[in-house]
Amino acid sequence: MVLLVLVPALLLAVLGAAGQARAAGYRYWSFWDRDAAAGTWVYATQGPSTARPSDGDVQGFRFSVSEDAKDAAKPRGKAGFAAICAGTPAREGTKRVGLVLDFGTAADAPAGSTPPDPNPRTACARVGEDATTADALASVAGPLRYDTNALLCAIAGYPRTGCGEPVADDRRPSSPSPGTDGASAGRASGDGGSGNGGPSVGLLTGAAAVAVLGGAAIWQARRRRG
Incomplete structure (x- = not known):
């Protein structure tokens, strides 16, 4: 039961951190x-x-x-x-x-x-x-x-x-870097983020790994009880 509570909590923590991340x-x-x-x-x-x-x-x-x-x-x-x-x-x-x-x-x-x-x-x-x-x-x-x-x-x-x-500016949503088409006087390279304000691939991958490991642990616990 502890694991059933812990895994969703870990997922929420990871995804919550991703949602709070702001692009520059x-x-x-x-x-x-x-x-x-x-x-x-x-x-x-x-x-x-x-x-x-x-x-x-x-x-x-x-x-x-x-x-x-x-x-x-x-x-x-x-x-x-x-x-x-x-x-x-x-x-x-x-x-x-x-x-x-x-x-x-x-x-x-x-x-x-x-x-x-x-x-x-x-x-x-x-x-x-x-x-x-x-x-x-x-x-x-x-x-x-x-x-x-x-x-x-x-x-x-x-x-x-x-x-x-x-x-860094928490007031701004994610976006690509300016002038990537050469149209502006200033152009900046992106920071490697997803560019759409959502969780990054790395964070989602980590969350998926947590879910898989948690699910395996629950399955093992149930198997031992059976």
Whole structure:
């Protein structure tokens, strides 16, 4: 009888721990396109190293803790191209790209760090006609920092360390790491979890083993009594 009570209790303990586990959000620079007609930010469908904006485009970067594109914080502010590039006249053979750089809030900053500017910065990059967003960014917001996978880790030297690292947050449900399709400026590898908020395979396997061993013990006990 003790075993009959003990086995379900062990199973509940294992599965309960699994249910309480939370996947992490990720601290990274996300990349956005400004929809001039709608006046809204749209999550970029390309990375900054492959996107080639046109003259008059506005693009933004936001540093924050996010799960993925669905919950990523957008750049703040409503500055349009006319305001950002008012002092940068057109020049033949070049294009102008308006950039909004939002360093995020203190809550999103890595431990021991503070956003270099509490408000978004704007800059007008004048670059060659074939330049990418990464080229435009480098011309006005250095130093930039990349990791070995060419992931953008820092803009204007912020943050000094780290790159798309997971951040434990009990308020966030499980999700895949951001930008795994290369669409965002920041991408982070997953933590090896199930990615759906449910119990991991390892925990379920362990629970199954407990059940099997408990069942065998009960069967042996009954056989001896018989």
